[in-house]
Amino acid sequence: MHVEHNLQLIKSKLPPKCTLIAVSKTKSNSLILEAYNANHRQFGENKVQELVQKYELLPKDIEWHMIGHLQTNKVKYIAPFVHLIHGVDSEKLLSEINKQASKINRKIHVLIQIHIATEESKFGFSFEEANQLFNSNFIEKFPFVAISGLMGMATNTDNEDVIRKEFHELNNYFLKLKSTYNQINTLSMGMSSDWKIAIEEGSNMVRVGSAIFGERMNN
């Protein structure tokens, strides 16, 4: 894989304020270092154990993004170093992140995952559940957590209209929250297959794996 070339190509097509997260799950440290040596610093992983191992072995100025489903009992392992947790899908998880962050006196930045796909299997808050959270006193309730935006995954389909509609709805909700809360500024949506649609629909953070590092054997 021509990691540096792929990175440059994608970056050249992103809007100026859009951050590219290079999703390195299942990929080797040497492949990650290829991206690092091409000056890339933002990487995403979806498994806690793999994330911790890579954090320990790789340069310390990497910003590590936890993009997968996070179990409450594993928050403590990533709390000291994680840059942004994308997949917060319950108040229980928020409360555990707050607890672990308070123990080490660190403020942890998170995104609320919204369920926008038609598939049952995708995690996340419904819009209604998210409204409940944002209408509660979430800032005072979780003082060691900074909710800085939203994350969503579109339905896995070839129908671009479906994908666009889901991203569009999420962006509308994001813009509404952003106009109410100063701290809301990040909209994480778009992966290898749909990041172009996502940026057209307002994404300012895309999570791209296989289009940078090549296809994965599993997950």
Ligand SMILES: *Cc1c(COP(=O)(O)O)cnc(C)c1O
């Ligand atoms: C794996 C993964 C990605 C990247 O997927 P690609 O299709 O390889 O770009 C993005 N977001 C999440 C949450 C993922 O788990």
